[in-house]
Amino acid sequence: MANYSELMAQAQSLMAQAEQARKAELASVVAEIKAKMKEYGITAADLGGVGGKKTAKSKSSAPAKFKGPNGELWAGGPGRKPEWVRNVLASGKSIEDFRI
Structure with a gap:
């Protein structure tokens, strides 16, 4: 049976592999979304994005x-932590490494 440090090393390796896979798939996913938006005449405003009337307030x-690693911001308050924070902590890193 693997010990704690071996399992943490495996978890960190898997998180790194998952991030690489996400980055590799990202371009094709964005291309698919853009194609569907063009096909159906959908704009960013329809989705509540930049320039839209349905913009979400923090x-x-x-x-x-x-x-975060992709520019995400977090105030560090009480409540549920953002996914990127949970991923950082699950990979064994310290949230303090991401302090502004």
């Missing part, structure tokens, strides 16, 4: 204290 008025 739930927190607190300034960001942490910046």
